[in-house]
Amino acid sequence: MNTDHDSQIATCIEQVRARIQAAEQRFGREPGSVRLLAVSKRQPLSKLMAAHAAGLRAFGESYVQEGVEKQQAAAGHDIEWHFIGRVQSNKTRQIAEHFDWVHGLTSADHARRLAAQRPSERGPVHVCVQVNLSGEASKAGIEPEQAADLIAEIEDFESLRLEGLMTLPAPAEDFAAQRRPFAALRALRDQLAREHRPLPTLSMGMSRDLEAAIAEGATMVRVGTALFGERAPV
Template sequence: MDTISERWQAIKARMDAAAREAGRRPESVTLLAVSKAHPAAAIRQAWAAGQKQFGENYLQEALSKQTELEDLPIEWHFIGPIQSNKTPLIANHFAWVHGVDRLKIAERLNAARSENLPPLQVCIQVNVSGEDSKSGVNADEALSLAGDIGMLPRLRLRGLMAIPAPTPDKAEQQAQFHQVRTIYNRLVQQGIALDTLSIGMSEDFPAAIAEGATIVRVGSAIFGPRSPNNPA
């Protein structure tokens, strides 16, 4: 069986190849290792291979891992919907948040973020698939929310995040990512300073890179299947 290090190296090689094919520099795309439902020991192995940014979806699980791995200067990213009562801990235990889709949540993160920390890096989640089960705003809502977040001093709006409907069709993958890129370009044209597209996961990141992804979020392709005791 391949090790975490070997799988990580294989993903990096595929990312580099996808970037070059798209006429981009490989270093323009960051790999975010999504470590939810995997133990701290697995994160430590990925760190030893060269991975520095890790994404978590479940707050208590993440906090436990952060304590266990406090000897490593990991850049922690929180991914996914945020409940209001969890904003204080998220605001002060993560460097990035991928998935803000409500002004109320942005305001609570801003109010909770310690002045001793740099501003919290934030991506707005957009829903390009129209799925009721997915969080996210549409294009018009994204423009309004971006303007509001830009007024919050303890947050720094970096860009957009999306989780399109899964499909094995490569053309459909790229079409959905192109929709995200179109919204991104619209915001930039309106004077919103952005530099981040957090799109693409284990099964579709080459298409995301072709459409301008600057962060791809990869979990199972690095860490393997999630534990049956924690399959979420």
């Protein structure tokens, strides 16, 4: 056991949780209303397990094969697995079979495939629709005006549980600039929410901008670097 390694990760978790709690207090959020999703993609299993030992339960992976291998290695542990990468048609079966959440749903076809391929014994997969609010062609996500139609498609599938919206905006250094896309996602959610589909989840904010996301209503922040350090190169 690498106790120094484990202690460092535990300290980082405490620091990130302190940031989240401070932001909740500063912006009038309910204490504990923001979940921490540990982004473990391209991080060694040892770091993931150290974070798990320090109390984290939700982990995000962007590469299907890497995520499945980690799940197999960590079998028997109480872990909630989130797929946060781009969904590809040839990977939907593995995603449906192995992950609890999908954060980047952007097409009705992928929704149909995930729904058809989800094992019934696993219950519904939790899904968020990814919205591109920065207008960058390189960023995944649907245009805001397309969200209502995709949500209507997702609602037809019993094996998908629509949780809310997700975004990955362009980096911004200025706090006010960081807040703008998060405010836009919250406004879109408020526009689309209905009594039967409250869309409670806003998956937004990362290591560099989680305070801005919490200020605008994030319920889940996706944090990697601040917990684990820089990722290994591809």
